[in-house]
Structures are given as structure tokens and as C-alpha cells.
Amino acid sequence: MTSIVKSIIASFQAFPIDPFLLAVLAILIPGVIIFLIMAVNALIAVYFERKVSAFMQDRLGPMEVGLFGFKGGKKFWGGIGQTFADAIKLLSKEDIIPQDADKFLMIMAPFIIFTGAFLTFVGLPMSDSLVISNFNIGIFYIIAMSSVGVIGIILAGWSSNNKWSLYGAMRAAAQMISYEIPIALSLILVVLVSGHLDIHGIVQWQADNRWFILHSPFASLGFVIYFISVVAETNRTPFDIPEAESELVAGWMTEYSGFRWALFFLSEYANMLIVAFVASIVFLGGWLSPFQLIDLPFIDIFPESWLVLDGTVFGIFWLFIKAVILIFCMMWFRWTFPRLRVDQLMYVCWKIFIPFALANVILVSIWELIF
Amino acid sequence: MDTTLDKSIVNIDEMVLNMGPQHPSTHGVLRLKIHTDGEVVSKIEPIIGYLHRCFEKHCENLSYEQIVPFTDRCDYLASMHMDHAYSIAVEKLLDIELPERVEYIRVIIAELQRIASHLVAIGTFGLDVGAITPFTWTIRDRERVLDLFEALCGARLLYNYIWPGGVSHDLSPKFIQRTQEFLEYFETQIFEYNELLTGNKIFIERTADVGVMPADVAVNFGVTGPSLRGSGVNYDLRKTQPYSIYDKFDFNVPVGEGTMGTVGDSWDRYWVRMVEMEESIKIIRQAMASLPDGDVHAAMQKKIRPAKGDVYSRYESARGDVGIYIQSNGKNVPLRLKMRSPAFCNLSVLGEIGEGWMISDVITILGSLDIVLGEIDR
Amino acid sequence: MDVNKIFESISTIEGIVLNSEANVIMVPSASLLAVADKFKNDIDLNFDFLMCVTALDNGDSENFTIAYNFHSNKHNHSVELRVVVVDGEGVPSLASIWKTADWHEREAYDLMGIKFIGHPELKRILLPEDWEGFPLRKNYKVADYYHGVPIPKDKSYWE
Numbered sequence: 001m002t003s004i005v006k007s008i009i010a011s012f013q014a015f016p017i018d019p020f021l022l023a024v025l026a027i028l029i030p031g032v033i034i035f036l037i038m039a040v041n042a043l044i045a046v047y048f049e050r051k052v053s054a055f056m057q058d059r060l061g062p063m064e065v066g067l068f069g070f071k072g073g074k075k076f077w078g079g080i081g082q083t084f085a086d087a088i089k090l091l092s093k094e095d096i097i098p099q100d101a102d103k104f105l106m107i108m109a110p111f112i113i114f115t116g117a118f119l120t121f122v123g124l125p126m127s128d129s130l131v132i133s134n135f136n137i138g139i140f141y142i143i144a145m146s147s148v149g150v151i152g153i154i155l156a157g158w159s160s161n162n163k164w165s166l167y168g169a170m171r172a173a174a175q176m177i178s179y180e181i182p183i184a185l186s187l188i189l190v191v192l193v194s195g196h197l198d199i200h201g202i203v204q205w206q207a208d209n210r211w212f213i214l215h216s217p218f219a220s221l222g223f224v225i226y227f228i229s230v231v232a233e234t235n236r237t238p239f240d241i242p243e244a245e246s247e248l249v250a251g252w253m254t255e256y257s258g259f260r261w262a263l264f265f266l267s268e269y270a271n272m273l274i275v276a277f278v279a280s281i282v283f284l285g286g287w288l289s290p291f292q293l294i295d296l297p298f299i300d301i302f303p304e305s306w307l308v309l310d311g312t313v314f315g316i317f318w319l320f321i322k323a324v325i326l327i328f329c330m331m332w333f334r335w336t337f338p339r340l341r342v343d344q345l346m347y348v349c350w351k352i353f354i355p356f357a358l359a360n361v362i363l364v365s366i367w368e369l370i371f
Numbered sequence: 372m373d374t375t376l377d378k379s380i381v382n383i384d385e386m387v388l389n390m391g392p393q394h395p396s397t398h399g400v401l402r403l404k405i406h407t408d409g410e411v412v413s414k415i416e417p418i419i420g421y422l423h424r425c426f427e428k429h430c431e432n433l434s435y436e437q438i439v440p441f442t443d444r445c446d447y448l449a450s451m452h453m454d455h456a457y458s459i460a461v462e463k464l465l466d467i468e469l470p471e472r473v474e475y476i477r478v479i480i481a482e483l484q485r486i487a488s489h490l491v492a493i494g495t496f497g498l499d500v501g502a503i504t505p506f507t508w509t510i511r512d513r514e515r516v517l518d519l520f521e522a523l524c525g526a527r528l529l530y531n532y533i534w535p536g537g538v539s540h541d542l543s544p545k546f547i548q549r550t551q552e553f554l555e556y557f558e559t560q561i562f563e564y565n566e567l568l569t570g571n572k573i574f575i576e577r578t579a580d581v582g583v584m585p586a587d588v589a590v591n592f593g594v595t596g597p598s599l600r601g602s603g604v605n606y607d608l609r610k611t612q613p614y615s616i617y618d619k620f621d622f623n624v625p626v627g628e629g630t631m632g633t634v635g636d637s638w639d640r641y642w643v644r645m646v647e648m649e650e651s652i653k654i655i656r657q658a659m660a661s662l663p664d665g666d667v668h669a670a671m672q673k674k675i676r677p678a679k680g681d682v683y684s685r686y687e688s689a690r691g692d693v694g695i696y697i698q699s700n701g702k703n704v705p706l707r708l709k710m711r712s713p714a715f716c717n718l719s720v721l722g723e724i725g726e727g728w729m730i731s732d733v734i735t736i737l738g739s740l741d742i743v744l745g746e747i748d749r
Numbered sequence: 750m751d752v753n754k755i756f757e758s759i760s761t762i763e764g765i766v767l768n769s770e771a772n773v774i775m776v777p778s779a780s781l782l783a784v785a786d787k788f789k790n791d792i793d794l795n796f797d798f799l800m801c802v803t804a805l806d807n808g809d810s811e812n813f814t815i816a817y818n819f820h821s822n823k824h825n826h827s828v829e830l831r832v833v834v835v836d837g838e839g840v841p842s843l844a845s846i847w848k849t850a851d852w853h854e855r856e857a858y859d860l861m862g863i864k865f866i867g868h869p870e871l872k873r874i875l876l877p878e879d880w881e882g883f884p885l886r887k888n889y890k891v892a893d894y895y896h897g898v899p900i901p902k903d904k905s906y907w908e
Contacts, residue, residue, distance in 0.1 A: 163386065238573055245395055246395050337502065338502035339500060341729060343410075423876065592848040685800070694801045711818075719849070
């Protein structure tokens, strides 16, 4: 299976080039690509979130800032340049580090969180054969890398030398470590059934059979558990207790400002995109066209010619559509629900999700054996 | 090396958190000194006074008419109630009869103000438990009440509308029509709030059984208003000691029944406010239906000079029992004016009912008491 | 119950006088606790609410009146008690009987400088701890400086 790194190496091998330079290029180009994806994602997602929240709250959202003279209309496109203005503001803000803070850790923490999100993208395919580097343990790698962020959060909360930050960090540690268990248990289902840790293998299995969410009732339940758990994992309402604006001011981010805070923001929205991607790939058929893959044996509603809406280019489209729908759902949660309390959050995880996820693993295996 | 920790120097059992004066959910500049053990709060010490503007000292140097703008600024979310409470006290001191129309207008305005104030209370309570959308919805609808008030007297927050002896402007027929339209619109909105917030499972989990205030504790601390009625005590001055013309109207006094948990929990206090808005709609409808004619300035005196004497008058504002104590020495300036602020007493109970809960619950309880710092600190 | 009947039911207590003109009961500070106890516990009186504690300066900042407004939710009647004290003398605190009195007495102490004997924590509530003087007294003079910051006293500072 091809990947971006491989094709870079292959295309540059035609020229007489220093192997060291080749290695640097093979690292640098994907790095820039990932950074661009993260930056553009944050810009668009923040704008999207503002407009979605404005829509749900019966107001207009950002309406003033245009982009290159384009002021937009009265509704959706008004204020299209708002997030660019925000980004510029954040980058030009004063970088405040409290006097008694642990300066080294405080400077390091945003980069650790950012690195966690950044590295996850390496193994995350955007479409068929459009992946930075193709692992044969892709899903395992993604689970591992997405839990790097919690170290950064604890460091950020601890090093700020602020009680609110400390509370936020402790809550975040408890929450994120707990919710990794149901996430991993839900992802194991697909590994069990398809026999692949490799993401392409998983999607190929879905292409050969059907979308994993339609595999069995237990797989659907697995999707529900996975999706709710990742909302908790990304610290979004109703599980946003680590930042809990009305309780902990801004939680572990209280003392951060400017660029470092922007990195947190970037990582948060990157994490949203990652979990939406993983959910789409593992449960919703990834880059496969929905026309092709709602492959129930007795229903054949879509004409054969629609199957051409597949392939690498359409794959990007389908994957993003699925991810955007999931991200919209996450925003919908955020602007509808109140926040859970710490103990209730832990209750939901340890007493509901983990037992169900564990039972799910067994039940899906039995289902697979019988049918 | 001796590694044992000297506990006389370092207290490892408790952490003291300073919540406020700059904090997103202390509803103003309130400071709470919270002793915590992990997430659990063992002691709460409210520290107030950051908004102290020497209201009572000011009143000793102002004539009776000039005090009204200052009462406006006490409870800035229910300014009409404060004006009304003060005006009733001065009228009691002057011993004057008001024209019927003035009383009706005052009741209509006061109940509209109660709706506006409860909307803020409900919205910010939602905000405290983490729901942001209810806040924008309630603020949107409060805006309509403020629009009505703007049409009435030109001001949106600090009205200076109800004066001792009357009101500053008469109602226009257009105002009545617009109020009716608002009430029709607003009735459907209450249903939407219930859909969005009241019945939400997470909201119930967060508020039911949290911060239970038993009736005897509430009474002992002098808690009044919706917070007291949430504890199941049927105490509403509009019913028990009707002032103005409240005895002419048919309305219920909702009390907490422990629908979702225990009587007197945060959910009950929230729910009482929700039902009270419906009752206010009833009162406004009845008052508008029988609004008499008359001159709203008829009873107003050119110069207010009450006889020598003291008066203590009480008023049911959106937050509870406003008491105004005026000591007059026969001049046009009161000798002493004391305001018993309801939120002042309501806040004092926080240390009692907030102990033993988690930090998040303290925010919930504080939100359910619906305090306004302008009135507490005066 | 009106004030006369209330007065009758507590008339055994020493030193209390009915001021029928103002409809208030004058209580010497020595018998305040006895009256309070009766108010709270007598079934016919049952004053469960202490609505308000007002400190009044009698004009010379030497004598003060403290007005207590009670209300009974059960019987729906109210009464006002008044205690006259000389500056420096204490009044027994009612904070142990009605918790409302806790903060109200602190406020009276803060702004009027009245000492309440037996109050659990008599300290300033609205003003800063280190404020000097009691602002609501008639003879209160604003200090020139607060923490080295000059306190503006005439309009030239802000106009």
C-alpha cells in the first residue's frame, strides 16, 4: 500500500539527491502538510462552531469581519474573516508566564499537547492511499498517540501554579485516562471482526462486507459508546469538566495566553477532527461511498452507476462529509446539554460504559461466530 | 534527613480556594473563600462588600425624590421592584391614597419586571451548570420586556419610573397591545425552556437533591422569595400581606414539592421561578383587563415632607422580601434609610447549605439562590 | 395579633414599655434575650422570621436605637422591638436564635459601630477590615487618606 512518505521518496529518487536531504524532505513535507491541515481545520472549525452555536442560540454570530474585502451576506457568510482576525490577535498577544510558575514545564506543555495531536495525523488516512505513513498497526498507533495529550494537560495545570489550573489538570487526568478504556474497547470490536489493526485493512473489510456500524446491534452500540467517550476524551460539553468555564474559570488553561493558548486551541480542534475521522473510518466505512456500502443483502436501492462516486478523490469527500456530520453532532451536544459533575462523569465511565463495552467485545465475538 | 512533614507549618488536609471577586459564576463581585478537601468543600465563607456604594449614607443627604435613582441601582435586575418598594414605604410614611390607575400600572410593570428578572435567574442558573443556550434564549426574551420598558419610560435597565405618589409616565394603549403580544409569545417560550433545560436528564442530575435547604433552616436565616418557596414554605407577601392591589388578583403561589428529588433542592428553587413567571402572566392579564382611567400624577406631591416618624415597609421583589426602614424627622431628607436586602439574607445561608458538596455544586447552589451583588452590597 | 396583644403576652418581662404612638415595644438591652426567647418559643407568638435589624443614630452619635422587625409566618403578624444603647455599651446578640441576625448585626457594627455581645464573629462585613470609623454615624468624618490614597471630598475631584 502506498503512502505520501513513500511516494515522496520514490519521486525524489529519480534525481541525484543526498540521502540525508531526502530524509529531511520526507519528514518536512508531510509535517508542513499536517500543520496546514491542523491550522485550516482550526480556522474553519472555529468559524463553523460559532455559526452553529449562533444558529442554535437564535443569534447571528460573527458578522463584522470580512475576508479580503468580501463581507459576506446577512446570514452564513457574514464575518467569514473572524477566525483569521482571531488567529492574528492570538499570535500578537503578550505571552504571560506567571512569576511563580515552573517556566520550563509551562513552556513545554502546549508543545506536548500539540505533538500528541500532530503525530496522530501521521497514521490517519484522508482517503484511499492518501496517508502520510502506512502502518500495519494503524489503529493501535492512533489510540496510543491520542493519549499523549493528557501528559501535556497535567503539566500545563501543574506548572501554572494556579489552583484552578491544578483542579483542571487533575480532573482532566482522571477523565481522559478513564475514557480511554471504553474507546479502546470499542475500537477492539472492529479489530476482532475484521482481523486487521491496519486501517486500510479495516476499510477493505468494510468494502467487502458492510459498514461496521451495520455489522450487528452490538457494533452499533459500540459506535454509540465510542462517540460519547470521544466527546469526553476531547473535553467538550457535556464532559468539559477540566475547563468547566463556570466552575474553574478556564481549568488547566487559566494562566495561558497568546500563542501557547492558541496551540491548545489548535490541538483541541485537531483532536475533534481526529476522533471524527477515526469514527468515520472504523464504523462508517471511511472513504467508501454510502451508495455502495449500505450493502444489505435484500436491499438494492441504488443504481449500479452510482458506484463510480468512489475512489481516492471522492474518498476525501466522503470521509470529510462523515467527519463533518460527526463534528456537527459534537457541537450540537455542546450547545444543548449542561455539564456533568466530576463524580457523575466517572460514574458514567466506570459503571456504564466500561461494563457495556466489555460485554460488547464478547457479544460481537459470539455474533461473529454464529453468523 | 527528617522527612516527616511538620503539619503546623503546612496544612495538607485543606486547600483554600479564592473564588472571586473575579470569577465567571459569582454573579458579580462576590468572593467566596472555599476550604476544599479535593473536590469536596468543607467550609464556605462569603466575603461581600466589593460593590458597596454607601447607598444608605447617600440617602441621608438626598431628598425623597432624589433617592429613586439610587434604589434603581440596588437590584439592577429588578429596578422596578426596588423603586416600588421604596415608593410604598414613602407613601406609607406620607399616608396618601393613590389613584387606582397608578396601582394597576405598578402591578403590571412589577410583574413584567418579575418575568424579566426570573429570566435572568433561570438563564444564569443554566450557565452555572454549563448549559449556555438557555441563557441566550432567556436573554433574548428578556430583551422584549426591556423593549416594553423602553417604550414606557425610555430606559432599559435603570428606569426611575415608579415615583413616590405615582409613576413618571402614563401607559399608552400601544403599550398594552404590545404587552399582550409579548405575553402570547412568551407563553410558548416557557414550554421551550422546559423542553431545553427543565426536563434535561443531566440538568436534573446536577440540580435535584443538590443543596437541599430545609424549611426551618431557610426561615431561620431569613431566606425569602422564590428561594424560600422552593423549600416548601408558602410565604409570599403578595398573598400573605397584600400590598398595593394584589388582593384583587387571582394567582397561585408555587412552592417546591420535591418533584425531582428532595423538597428545597436547587431544582425546586429553579422550578418555583419557572412557575412564578406563568403566575405573573396571569396577574398581568387580569390587571390589563380591568385597567381603570385616571391621572397618574394626581397623588404626587410637589415636595415630599413626611411627618416625623418611622416606617418599616415590606415588598415582595423578584428575590424576596425587600424591607425599607425610613426614619423621618419632618424634613425633606430622611434621617436614616435602611434597606433590608433579600439577597443579603439569601446569600448568608450559602455557608450553611453549601458545606459538604463539591465545587461544582457550590456553583449550582449559588446560582439557585439568585443573588444580585448590587443589592447585597448596596 | 396586634402589638397590644403581643405586648400583653410578654409583659411579665422586666423593663419593657409599649410605645403605642409608634406601635413599637421598647426593650432594655438587659431583657432583650428574654424577649427574644419568648418570641421564638412561645406558641402564640412564634416569630420565626427576624426580618431586619436596623441601627439608628439618635442624632448625637452617643445614643443609638436598634430596631428589630419580627414576622411570624404561622400567625402572619409582625412587630417591631427597639433597644436604646449608649455608645460603647453592648447589646446582646440574637445570632444564636435567628441566624439572620448574624449578618445584620455585623452590618450594624460595620456601619454604625454597635457592639453585639455574644456574636460569633463580629467584624466588618461591607467595608474593608482596616476601615476607620463608622460611616453611618452622624458625626462621621471622612478620613483624608486611605492607604496613602487621598480621598476626594469635593466636586473638584471629579467634575
